[in-house]
Amino acid sequence: MMLTYEAVQQFLFQEARAQAERRWDDWLQFYAADVEYHMPSWDDDDKPTSDPKTEVSLIYYANRQGLEDRVFRIETDRSSATIPDTRYNRSITNVEILEQGEQSIEVCFNWTTHTYRYHQTDVYFGVSRYLIDTSGDRPLIKKKYVLLKNDYIHHVLDVYQV
Template identity: 65%
Template sequence: MLSYEAIQSFVFQEARALDERRWADWLEFYAEDVEFWMPAWDEDDTLTNNPQNEVSLIYYASRSGLEDRIFRIETERSSATIPDTRHGKSISNLEVLSQDENSVKLRFNWITNSFRYDILDTYFGYSEYTLDTSGPKPVIKKKYVVLKNDYIHHVLDIYHI
């Protein structure tokens, strides 16, 4: 079983790899069969609950989707990253929701500041992770992200969340 400090370190290291644009390192935090999902808000101000038949802001059913996203960022085939976007994330209120010998479920709040087109945008929300801890190092099996912004001025990408 992982200590709270080890879980916190894992979350901080993943965020730092993303903020530092160490894309290959960032991908190593994810299991091959990870589900990465950021649902959208519907007209009733509730989150969509099925990425298969409702709108999502981001949805990848496996790590290959994340790998494709990174490929587009690295090869300048991403309108979300041209011109280059500077960003930094702060994490707070990390809670361990449950833990057993093979997994950890956790939740935390985040705020990301992003600078693009001479404009500073702030994105905020929370994330819930399920970590697989059965191997030599933890990996993210499920990443569920709730963006709480009402308006998004620029194209949103994985590093904003």
């Protein structure tokens, strides 16, 4: 299926809203079973790391099972990153379609997340690239690459902050 620019935006906004509303089961439905979710760290040369298997990453899940485990820990209070609870809101801008084929589409966008925790407001910002599988009944994220631009942070990061 070919997606219009408006359909891509709607997809991205719906994923972000499901997450913001803590509808975790709905949020997970945006991801393919074999999704790769990667947020690299920055190396000593001020370049993002590229290989999550041999270099340090801020977040890395090789498939949706890792995301499902993360959601389980969030929902069952087994996550120090979510206790106390964090209020947050993510804005998405500058959505671009980089490439579109018969069965996939690659998109890039900027994002900003405002969080409130420990009586403190923080701002995180970066850019994301998604490879979205469009071959089935509904689009599914096959690859999510998140580059956090302000990586000097004083709290633990979690999937909902990026």
